[in-house]
Amino acid sequence: MTRTLRLAFLLTVIATSIACQRPSAVHAPVPRLVLSGTDGRPHDLSDEARSARFTVLFFSAWGCPCQSVHDARIRELSARYRSRGIHVFAIDSELGGSIARDTVEAERRGYAFPVLVDPGGVLARALGAEYATESFVLDAAGAVRYHGGLDSDRKQLHDDARPFLQDALDDLLAGKPLRTAESKALGCALQTW
Amino acid sequence: MGLVPPSTPPPAGRSPGGTRRLVLLAGVAFALVSAIAKDASAQACCAGSGALTPGRLALHEDALVGLQGHAATVFGLYDEGANYARTPHYSEYDFEEDLFGAVRVFRRGQVALLLPLVETRRASYPPGQTAATQVGGGIGDVNLSLRYDFLVAGQSHIVPGIAALVGLTAPTGRSPNEASLPLSANATGTGAWQGNFGLALEQSFGPWLLNATELFAWRAPYFAPARAGTPSSTSIDETLAPQWVTLLGASYAFRNEAAVALSASYTFEGDAIINGATSPGSRKAVAVVSVSGAYPLSDRCRLQGSYFLNPPLSGFGLNQTATTGLTFTFIWSWS
Numbered sequence: 001m002t003r004t005l006r007l008a009f010l011l012t013v014i015a016t017s018i019a020c021q022r023p024s025a026v027h028a029p030v031p032r033l034v035l036s037g038t039d040g041r042p043h044d045l046s047d048e049a050r051s052a053r054f055t056v057l058f059f060s061a062w063g064c065p066c067q068s069v070h071d072a073r074i075r076e077l078s079a080r081y082r083s084r085g086i087h088v089f090a091i092d093s094e095l096g097g098s099i100a101r102d103t104v105e106a107e108r109r110g111y112a113f114p115v116l117v118d119p120g121g122v123l124a125r126a127l128g129a130e131y132a133t134e135s136f137v138l139d140a141a142g143a144v145r146y147h148g149g150l151d152s153d154r155k156q157l158h159d160d161a162r163p164f165l166q167d168a169l170d171d172l173l174a175g176k177p178l179r180t181a182e183s184k185a186l187g188c189a190l191q192t193w
Numbered sequence: 194m195g196l197v198p199p200s201t202p203p204p205a206g207r208s209p210g211g212t213r214r215l216v217l218l219a220g221v222a223f224a225l226v227s228a229i230a231k232d233a234s235a236q237a238c239c240a241g242s243g244a245l246t247p248g249r250l251a252l253h254e255d256a257l258v259g260l261q262g263h264a265a266t267v268f269g270l271y272d273e274g275a276n277y278a279r280t281p282h283y284s285e286y287d288f289e290e291d292l293f294g295a296v297r298v299f300r301r302g303q304v305a306l307l308l309p310l311v312e313t314r315r316a317s318y319p320p321g322q323t324a325a326t327q328v329g330g331g332i333g334d335v336n337l338s339l340r341y342d343f344l345v346a347g348q349s350h351i352v353p354g355i356a357a358l359v360g361l362t363a364p365t366g367r368s369p370n371e372a373s374l375p376l377s378a379n380a381t382g383t384g385a386w387q388g389n390f391g392l393a394l395e396q397s398f399g400p401w402l403l404n405a406t407e408l409f410a411w412r413a414p415y416f417a418p419a420r421a422g423t424p425s426s427t428s429i430d431e432t433l434a435p436q437w438v439t440l441l442g443a444s445y446a447f448r449n450e451a452a453v454a455l456s457a458s459y460t461f462e463g464d465a466i467i468n469g470a471t472s473p474g475s476r477k478a479v480a481v482v483s484v485s486g487a488y489p490l491s492d493r494c495r496l497q498g499s500y501f502l503n504p505p506l507s508g509f510g511l512n513q514t515a516t517t518g519l520t521f522t523f524i525w526s527w528s
Contacts, residue, residue: 193351
């Protein structure tokens with residue numbers, strides 16, 4: 001019986017590992033979607049990607065403490081790379097997302113970039129975004145080139161923190177292979193349904 | 194993990210009046226904290242789960258190690274008929290230090306290992322007889338467990354987070370039947386291999402996290418040789434009945450990711466089979482209520498503490514001692 005128990009445990013481990021692996025989002029194309037923004041304009045993601053050298057999609061959850069901690073970092077990153085042809089959009093895929101709510105949040109957080117409302121979490125599902133602060137970098141063709149977190153620290157930035165998103169943007173702008181093409185987002189689960 | 198009470202139920206004790214006051218105070222503190230923190234907004238699934246289950250990896254964590262200290266005292270007893278009584282001629286102090294670690298094995302899975310060290314002091318002072326005090330301890334039963342979160346709390350406002358739990362407990366401790374001391378103070382485990390299977394449901398509502406967990410434990414038959422100095426006929430083959438544990442909990446997470454939690458559990462197992470025959474009246478049950486809190490010292494380390502109590506009321510236990518105690522946990526994590 002003990003042997004059966006051990007075998008059952010092992011099979012459970014193997015089965016879950018096979019069934020639950022997440023495919024890489026890198027190289028996946030962004031879906032053809034038009035999302036309303038807090039700047040009052042509709043945004044066709046494919047067109048947005050074409051109009052910039054690279055586009056950052058920053059999935060957001062306003063109730064997540066990690067989001068608040070990352071506010072300053074995404075603001076700084078947006079300001080630093082705007083002149084280099086990189087556009088940043090925050091994406092609200094959560095239930096209850098609306099232009100009114102997101103406008104208030106964008107102002108409160110000092111976002112100088114629009115928040116796009118993703119009703120029903122269609123974009124989040126298409127890209128496999130599950131967590132707040134999960135970020136995607138799109139190239140001009142609309143393909144995902146980087147997927148993951150802003151950096152390696154969840155709250156305060158330590159001296160040894162790795163700025164994954166910044167490194168990815170620098171590498172892409174320099175035409176170099178990415179040091180890290182995928183990393184882990186450290187925020188809360190997005191409530192999309 | 195918990196120490197198995199001696200096979201002969203001990204009488205003895207101390208007044209539970211102090212523990213009632215403590216529970217009341219904890220409840221009032223919990224209510225006050227909840228009422229005051231109106232702008233708390235930490236997402237419950239990250240911080241709240243740490244208050245309810247300290248050894249569990251948060252969403253963003255890849256690994257953790259922790260050390261938990263546990264101290265408890267016996268103040269009463271639930272008999273075979275679930276009647277509660279104080280134990281004026283018996284005292285018991287239980288201590289446990291658990292070293293544990295968890296690693297993320299898949300995106301949503303985690304494997305944890307728990308290594309317990311158990312110490313017990315038991316004293317019996319029957320009226321008119323010589324008091325007997327015993328101290329014992331040793332390594333407890335080592336547990337390996339796997340948790341897989343199919344859905345995380347908060348991902349859907351309709352469907353709660355769903356997790357499967359599987360575990361294996363090895364009888365690395367000493368069972369009460371193998372304990373050499375008459376009061377079994379050096380018993381540190383159940384004596385049986387144990388397989389655990391469970392399902393956990395949890396849902397977050399803003400800073401609140403509600404959790405319901407059901408666990409089933411199957412225990413393998415085991416053989417306990419006769420104690421030294423006793424006839425070989427006193428050796429036993431024992432099969433403990435399957436055990437069911439129901440756990441309900443609620444936690445509240447603050448903006449700084451500190452959290453407080455209130456939980457209750459009920460554990461029940463049927464009659465054991467000893468030497469091939471059911472041993473009537475050996476079934477066990479016990480209810481536990483606890484108040485706990487978790488505080489993040491930094492991104493990488495956190496403290497957790499709890500106060501727990503078996504309610505000193507009839508109907509809340511069967512063939513078990515009633516205890517109260519504290520736990521204190523330090524956790525270091527990597528993400």
